[in-house]
Amino acid sequence: MSVLSVERKAEIEESFAKQGLMTTFQARLDDVGHGKMVVSMPYSKAVSQQHQFFHGGVIGALADTACGYAAISILADGDAALTAEYKINLLSPADGERLIAVGSIIKPGRTLIACQSEVFIEKSGKRKLCAVMLMTMCVVKNLGHK
Numbered sequence: 001m002s003v004l005s006v007e008r009k010a011e012i013e014e015s016f017a018k019q020g021l022m023t024t025f026q027a028r029l030d031d032v033g034h035g036k037m038v039v040s041m042p043y044s045k046a047v048s049q050q051h052q053f054f055h056g057g058v059i060g061a062l063a064d065t066a067c068g069y070a071a072i073s074i075l076a077d078g079d080a081a082l083t084a085e086y087k088i089n090l091l092s093p094a095d096g097e098r099l100i101a102v103g104s105i106i107k108p109g110r111t112l113i114a115c116q117s118e119v120f121i122e123k124s125g126k127r128k129l130c131a132v133m134l135m136t137m138c139v140v141k142n143l144g145h146k
Contacts, residue, residue: 004034035105037069043097054094063133066103067115071137080143086135094130096123113137
């Protein structure tokens with residue numbers, strides 16, 4: 001991963017810590033890079049569906065967040081990225097102990113940023129791809145990363 005400045009990395013980590021949903025999910029930033037983010041969360045009953053897999057909505061939220069922070073990492077100070085749209089393909093049941101979303105930039109732009117996220121389920125130390133997301137982030141000038 002490309003290296004971010006210490007200040008920019010701290011700004012992203014502070015912004016992530018303010019996300020109520022990610023706090024509720026007990027999610028964390030595992031890797032913070034220029035144009036790429038890795039976000040993970042542990043399994044709990046609170047994020048499961050009726051078959052005790054991670055809920056599809058949780059998978060989407062984690063993938064959205066990974067892409068969002070990947071987009072934010074390439075923006076100018078004071079600018080923000082908001083989700084404009086996304087499509088997710090759930091490829092297999094998310095049956096495991098931990099969910100990991102790797103968000104990255106496909107094509108940066110001044111107004112729109114195309115991103116992708118690969119989501120993996122980890123079970124007994126092994127990872128399996130369980131979802132892929134394509135998304136568009138909208139750049140908002142002078143909104144800040146708050």
